[in-house]
Amino acid sequence: MSQHDPLWQRFRGRTWLTTGHSDSPLRAFDALDEAFVDHWPGERVAVVGERFGSLAVHRWRQTKSVVIDSACGRAAMNSASTKNEVHAEFHILSDLDPWTQINDSIVLRAPQAVALFRWRLARAWQLAPTGSKVLIGARKKDWSSGHQQVVDQLLNDVQTVDTNSRLRVLQGRLERGEETDDVPWRSYQALGDTEIWSLPGVFAHGRLDGGTRQLIEALDLSFAGRDVVDLGAGPGVLAAAVAERGAKAVIATDDSALAIGSCERTLAPWSDIVTCLHSDVGETLEAGCADVVLCNPPFHLGRAQSGHIVDAMLLCARRALRPRGQLWLVGNRHLDHGRRLKRFFASSKVARSELGFEVFVARR
Numbered sequence: 001m002s003q004h005d006p007l008w009q010r011f012r013g014r015t016w017l018t019t020g021h022s023d024s025p026l027r028a029f030d031a032l033d034e035a036f037v038d039h040w041p042g043e044r045v046a047v048v049g050e051r052f053g054s055l056a057v058h059r060w061r062q063t064k065s066v067v068i069d070s071a072c073g074r075a076a077m078n079s080a081s082t083k084n085e086v087h088a089e090f091h092i093l094s095d096l097d098p099w100t101q102i103n104d105s106i107v108l109r110a111p112q113a114v115a116l117f118r119w120r121l122a123r124a125w126q127l128a129p130t131g132s133k134v135l136i137g138a139r140k141k142d143w144s145s146g147h148q149q150v151v152d153q154l155l156n157d158v159q160t161v162d163t164n165s166r167l168r169v170l171q172g173r174l175e176r177g178e179e180t181d182d183v184p185w186r187s188y189q190a191l192g193d194t195e196i197w198s199l200p201g202v203f204a205h206g207r208l209d210g211g212t213r214q215l216i217e218a219l220d221l222s223f224a225g226r227d228v229v230d231l232g233a234g235p236g237v238l239a240a241a242v243a244e245r246g247a248k249a250v251i252a253t254d255d256s257a258l259a260i261g262s263c264e265r266t267l268a269p270w271s272d273i274v275t276c277l278h279s280d281v282g283e284t285l286e287a288g289c290a291d292v293v294l295c296n297p298p299f300h301l302g303r304a305q306s307g308h309i310v311d312a313m314l315l316c317a318r319r320a321l322r323p324r325g326q327l328w329l330v331g332n333r334h335l336d337h338g339r340r341l342k343r344f345f346a347s348s349k350v351a352r353s354e355l356g357f358e359v360f361v362a363r364r
């Protein structure tokens with residue numbers, strides 16, 4: 001099986017694509033999707049925070065809009081629609097789009113980041129007609145007092161729908177709230193006085209990650225005249241570092257629409273040389289497009305620790321690099337990225353090892 005062969009699962013009589021990755025530990029649906037299906041709130045529903053489309057496609061006749069952040073999730077949702085011969089015409093939205101089409105009941109999978117949860121529920125609160133039903137769910141271990149505070153502020157008639165001891169599923173009603181254009185951006189200064197912008201839910205929202213800092217400090221090559229890819233760019237801080245050091249062209253790519261929105265703002269000073277791509281593991285990158293690839297890969301997917309995405313990124317980096325091109329990669333020491341690199345690259349070495357992080361440089 002290749003990295004991108006689909007993996008199909010059965011759920012409530014239909015067939016679902018899990019993700020594009022054959023060895024992915026992710027499931028197309030989980031106990032929370034089951035609870036949402038069982039407590040579905042109405043005939044016109046917006047699914048906010050959809051993952052791989054199983055909920056929207058399963059309930060396609062009643063789903064009108066879907067807010068989905070992940071490029072991989074969008075692809076899985078399209079494949080599931082085709083495979084199940086579902087001819088749904090959802091409005092597919094990201095957090096960056098206007099949500100003017102959302103004037104329905106809402107099913108909301110609460111993200112771990114409270115700031116993102118607050119923003120999403122507040123937007124629904126501004127748009128949905130008074131009295132709209134809302135069904136909110138999360139795993140109990142992802143539900144904090146901050147989530148509860150948001151619910152207490154914005155929902156009326158809240159009831160707990162106890163379907164499973166490991167889930168928090170609530171239903172309530174929205175009173176229409178005041179409209180505001182506030183987007184909860186955060187920024188900090190790095191690399192001198194460059195402003196690094198991020199939306200909630202984006203990696204290291206509002207602060208410089210320790211691993212990212214190690215990678216920036218370790219980069220000891222000249223970028224002048226070089227084409228660079230920032231793979232899994234998050235708020236775009238690595239891309240900004242090389243744009244500032246004179247790179248010829250920079251591609252910042254990420255699976256998350258929130259991350260790409262953040263990159264676009266961070267990298268606006270270099271918009272003439274930077275391209276921001278919303279794509280799963282850079283799958284829209286052309287082979288041989290880069291002299292240097294920079295990567296601080298994710299190793300957690302939700303709460304699951306997973307190496308499959310690191311492997312997918314290494315494969316992508318190898319494909320994107322020109323002969324003698326370099327991959328610069330950072331990770332926590334215990335993740336043993338050195339072992340993984342040996343599988344995909346002709347040579348690799350540790351360029352820096354400090355504060356629990358290892359920075360590697362690898363050549364094709």
Ligand SMILES: C[S@@+](CC[C@H](N)C(=O)[O-])C[C@H]1O[C@@H](n2cnc3c(N)ncnc32)[C@H](O)[C@@H]1O
Pocket residue numbers: 072203204209212231232233234235236237238253254255256259279280281282295296297298299309
């Ligand atoms: C550890 S963060 C690093 C972010 C940024 N490079 C930094 O150092 O601050 C990893 C990034 O990979 C992105 N990511 C996760 N899965 C991905 C995938 N399948 N394809 C592309 N990017 C992905 C995440 O959205 C996240 O922004």
